[in-house]
Amino acid sequence: MTEANQYISISKKNKKLILAIFASFLLVATIIAVVTVVNSHKNSTQNDAAQAKLETSCNSTKHPDLCSSSISTLSGAAVTLKVPMNDFLGQINITIDAAQHNMVALSKNNGTSYSKLDDRQKKALNDCYGNYDMVVTDLKMVLADVNFHPNKKPAVNLKTRLSSCATNENSCLDGFSHSKKDNAVRKELFAGLIYVSGKCTGALQMITGEPTADTATGLKTTNRKLKEGNDSNEGGAEWLSVTDRRLFQLSSLTPDVVVAADGSGNYKTVSAAVAAAPKYSSKRYIIRIKAGVYRENVEVTKEKSNIMFLGDGRKTTIITGSRNVIGGSTTYHSATVAVVGQGFLARDITFQNTAGPSKYQAVALRVESDFAAFYKCGMLGYQNTLYVHSNRQFFRNCFIAGTIDFIFGNAAAVFQDSDIRARRPNPGQTITITAQGRSDPTQNTGIVIQKCRIGVTSDLHPVRSNFSAYLGRPWKEYARTVIMQSSISDVIHPAGWNGLKGRFALSTLSFAEYKNSGAGAGTSERVTWEGYKMITSATEAQSFTPRNFIAGSSWLKSTTFPFSLDL
Numbered sequence: 405m406t407e408a409n410q411y412i413s414i415s416k417k418n419k420k421l422i423l424a425i426f427a428s429f430l431l432v433a434t435i436i437a438v439v440t441v442v443n444s445h446k447n448s449t450q451n452d453a454a455q456a457k458l459e460t461s462c463n464s465t466k467h468p469d470l471c472s473s474s475i476s477t478l479s480g481a482a483v484t485l486k487v488p489m490n491d492f493l494g495q496i497n498i499t500i501d502a503a504q505h506n507m508v509a510l511s512k513n514n515g516t517s518y519s520k521l522d523d524r525q526k527k528a529l530n531d532c533y534g535n536y537d538m539v540v541t542d543l544k545m546v547l548a549d550v551n552f553h554p555n556k557k558p559a560v561n562l563k564t565r566l567s568s569c570a571t572n573e574n575s576c577l578d579g580f581s582h583s584k585k586d587n588a589v590r591k592e593l594f595a596g597l598i599y600v601s602g603k604c605t606g607a608l609q610m611i612t613g614e615p616t617a618d619t620a621t622g623l624k625t626t627n628r629k630l631k632e633g634n635d636s637n638e639g640g641a642e643w644l645s646v647t648d649r650r651l652f653q654l655s656s657l658t659p660d661v662v663v664a665a666d667g668s669g670n671y672k673t674v675s676a677a678v679a680a681a682p683k684y685s686s687k688r689y690i691i692r693i694k695a696g697v698y699r700e701n702v703e704v705t706k707e708k709s710n711i712m713f714l715g716d717g718r719k720t721t722i723i724t725g726s727r728n729v730i731g732g733s734t735t736y737h738s739a740t741v742a743v744v745g746q747g748f749l750a751r752d753i754t755f756q757n758t759a760g761p762s763k764y765q766a767v768a769l770r771v772e773s774d775f776a777a778f779y780k781c782g783m784l785g786y787q788n789t790l791y792v793h794s795n796r797q798f799f800r801n802c803f804i805a806g807t808i809d810f811i812f813g814n815a816a817a818v819f820q821d822s823d824i825r826a827r828r829p830n831p832g833q834t835i836t837i838t839a840q841g842r843s844d845p846t847q848n849t850g851i852v853i854q855k856c857r858i859g860v861t862s863d864l865h866p867v868r869s870n871f872s873a874y875l876g877r878p879w880k881e882y883a884r885t886v887i888m889q890s891s892i893s894d895v896i897h898p899a900g901w902n903g904l905k906g907r908f909a910l911s912t913l914s915f916a917e918y919k920n921s922g923a924g925a926g927t928s929e930r931v932t933w934e935g936y937k938m939i940t941s942a943t944e945a946q947s948f949t950p951r952n953f954i955a956g957s958s959w960l961k962s963t964t965f966p967f968s969l970d971l
Contacts, residue, residue, distance in 0.1 A: 487610050489550075495610065496546050499569070499603035503539045506596045510536070523732040525589060528579030531736045532593070535572040538744070538772070539600065541706060542569040546607075559611060560848065560955050564774065564816065566608045567847035568794040571814040573601035574843055574880070575793070579734045601843075608846040657714060657964075659692035669694060674702045674713070674723060683707040693753060695720035701727065701740055704773070708745040715753030718782045718803065724756040728763035735788055739770035748773040749963055754782030754803075761786045761807055761830045771797055771815065778802055779965035785810065786827070792817040792851065796954040800965050805861055809839035811851060812879060818852045818950050820968060826873050826895055827861040835895075836902055838876030840883040850884030850914070851876075852948045855968070858924070859893040868895050874902035875917075878909035886948045888918035888939070889971065896924035901931050911935055918945045945971060 485492050510533050518526065542565040549561050577597055580590035662669030663677045669692075671677040677691045688710050695716040702723060704711055715721030725740035727733040741755045748771070759766035768785040774795035782803045783790045789806035792813035802822040804811060807829035811819075826835045837858065840851045858875070860868055873895045876885045901915055913935035917927065927938055939945050950956030951969035960967045 485610050492607065492610050493547070493550065495603060495607045496543055499600060499607065500540055500543045502596075502600045502603060503536050503543070506600065507533065507536045507540070509596065521589075522585075524582060524729070524734055525580070525586065527732075527737045528576075528586075528589075528734045531579045531734055532576040535576045538572045538706065539569050539604075542566070542572070543604075562611060563608060563846075563848040564795060566604050566611075567814070567816075567849050568772075568774075569604035570601045570608075570843060570847065571794040571841070571849075573597050573604065574814075574841070575736055579736055582729055582734070605844040605846060608844065611846075657690055657712075659690040659714060661690075662692045662694065663698075664694040665696040665698060666694075673700055674698050675700050678702060678704055678708060678711065681708050681711055683709075685710050688712055688747075688749075690714055693721050693723075696722075698723045699725070701725045702742070704741075704743045704745050704748060706744045706746075710747040711745055712749040712751075713753055714751060715781075717752050718754050718780055721752060722754045722756055722782075724758055725768075726757060726759045726763075726766070728757070728759035728766035730763045731759070733766075735765040735767060735791070736770065738765060738788075739767040739791060741768070742770040742772075743776060744772045746774045748776045749778075749965075750781050751779040751965065752781070754784060756782070757785040757789065759786065761828075761833065763787075767791045771795075771813075773797070775959045777960065777963040777965055779963070786829070788812055794849075796959075798950060798954060798956065798960060798963070798965075798967065800967055806837075807835055808833060809836050809877070809879070811837060812839035812841065813851075814841035814843070814847070814849045814880070815851075816849045816954050818854060818948075818954055818956075819856055820854050820950070821966075822853075822856045824853065824856055824858045825861045826859070826864055826868075826871075828864040828867065829871060831870075833871070834902065835871055835873035836877050837874070838885050839879040840876065840885045841879040842882040842884050843880040845882045845912070847882070850886065850948075850953070852953055853885075853887045854889055854949070856890045857893075858887075858890060858896065858922075860895045864895070872897050872902075875900050876915065877902045877904050878913045878915075879904070881909045881912050882914070883909060884914040886914075886916045886918070886939075887920060888916075888945055888948065890920050890925075891922040892920050892924035894923035898924075898926065898929035899931050900927070900929075901933075901936060909935070918948075942971060 510529065521529070546562055546565050549565070576593065577590060580586040580593070661671060661677050661680070663671045663674050665672055671680070674691070674693055681689050681691070684707055686709075690712045692714045693716070700723065723741055727738040727740070729735060729738065738757070738759075740757050755769040757766045757768040763786070765788040766785055768783050768789050770791040770793055772793045772795060776795070777798040778800070780801045781799075783805070785806050787806065787808040787810065789810040790804055790812070792811065792815040794813070794815050797815045797817040799817070799819045799822055802819070803825070804819075804822060805825040805827050807827055811824070824837060826837065829835055838851050838853075842849050864871070874897055875887055875892075876883075900917070903910060911934040913933070915933075915936045916939050917925075918939035930936065930938075946952060949970050950960060950967060956967065956969050960969070
């Protein structure tokens with residue numbers, strides 16, 4: 405299929421057609437909803453049939469074995485639903501159907517009007533198609549979660565996947581927010597996108613409470629979990645084999661392949677090594693990247709699971725690019741390196757976008773991988789340096805630099821013992837470190853910066869008094885960011901936090917600080933918004949540690965990276 409045939413036409417000629425497609429999709433979804441509700445009240449024999457159908461959820465995926473192993477080996481906290489199980493399953497199936505209808509609508513373009521879109525709009529539609537694909541993947545994994553835990557549903561996993569589902573829908577719309585002419589396209593896609601996003605958050609709202617895999621009682625674990633007894637600061641790797649864990653305990657890691665720009669390895673480019681990596685691997689696949697500057701854009705797609713990038717050092721192994729919004733990219737598509745496949749690891753490497761402060765959004769690294777971790781890595785850019793897009797992520801001993809919203813997204817992301825540096829922007833620009841994108845209060849997402857050092861780069865230091873810098877601002881209505889036990893330099897404005905526009909999200913956001921130090925940590929002049937607070941209780945702060953916020957004890961040990969689970 406040609407690129408022109410992959411997307412729905414959105415010209416004025418076809419507006420009625422698009423609206424008709426989405427109208428029909430909404431009608432079909434409504435019919436399915438009615439049928440599902442009726443079915444939920446039928447007799448047990450029919451319910452058994454529905455359960456039997458559910459049990460094929462992993463078989464309906466491209467790689468059922470990986471699906472099964474990913475779900476069956478993850479421990480989960482017991483969770484109850486506010487509705488009957490069949491209603492919850494019906495909600496998920498409706499949402500899958502809706503997302504697939506939207507994918508069909510996007511693919512039914514005949515090429516005539518597609519050519520009239522500008523390059524960025526074409527890329528945005530491409531992004532949308534990929535976003536929908538991830539929505540369907542997330543939802544099928546939800547069904548698989550329930551299937552493999554018929555008595556105790558893993559709350560943290562269900563919430564993570566459903567939060568990712570809604571995030572991907574929002575990402576599609578975000579791609580059409582760069583210019584006035586994007587508004588027409590955005591308007592045409594809005595109804596279908598909001599419907600699916602609403603269904604994802606609706607399913608989230610059916611789950612009661614927010615227990616984690618570590619704090620709830622009555623856990624149901626499998627015989628593949630590591631033996632208990634070492635829970636203070638580390639936990640078991642639950643999706644990797646015992647052999648793989650032993651391999652990771654070695655003092656030196658043996659790569660599967662080597663990338664070297666000078667031709668001394670197996671590949672000259674990182675992209676070539678990733679392309680040759682096995683698909684849906686349940687074992688760690690290590691790509692060593694020798695010292696050098698690799699000028700390329702790299703994508704680790706969802707099929708490439710358990711990939712590790714092993715560099716020769718943060719200052720010597722660098723992957724660099726310069727895609728940016730001014731140059732015709734979307735924010736999502738601008739990433740120098742984009743990581744989607746589950747279980748991605750990286751250490752001793754820098755991800756860079758050199759577009760500069762005048763090119764607006766230009767991402768160095770975008771992370772959608774669940775159970776992703778980075779150690780001794782660099783993320784260098786200006787606006788939107790690090791896109792912590794979705795799922796669970798951990799960063800340790802990293803160096804992150806940028807100007808505006810340079811850590812942003814809607815993952816559940818924890819940063820530990822890292823250096824976060826504001827760099828010199830253009831005159832008149834305001835520096836904001838974070839821009840968190842939680843769009844619904846039921847999403848288990850947020851940015852947590854713990855035991856880090858917030859300061860400036862050498863180019864900003866002598867002129868830092870000329871610029872205002874803030875810890876963050878809300879990107880979406882329920883943005884959640886916590887800065888705790890960190891050192892904050894005097895570059896940060898006494899108010900601490902900045903708004904996005906007017907009073908947007910000031911009463912619904914969740915911004916908090918706990919036991920920070922340094923010249924910029926004083927709170928006497930902090931904002932007085934309804935959504936901002938100083939955390940005074942260690943118990944409350946504990947909920948934002950890796951143990952509780954990203955279920956860290958169930959997977960961080962497998963990374964071999966240092967980490968602290970608690971305060």
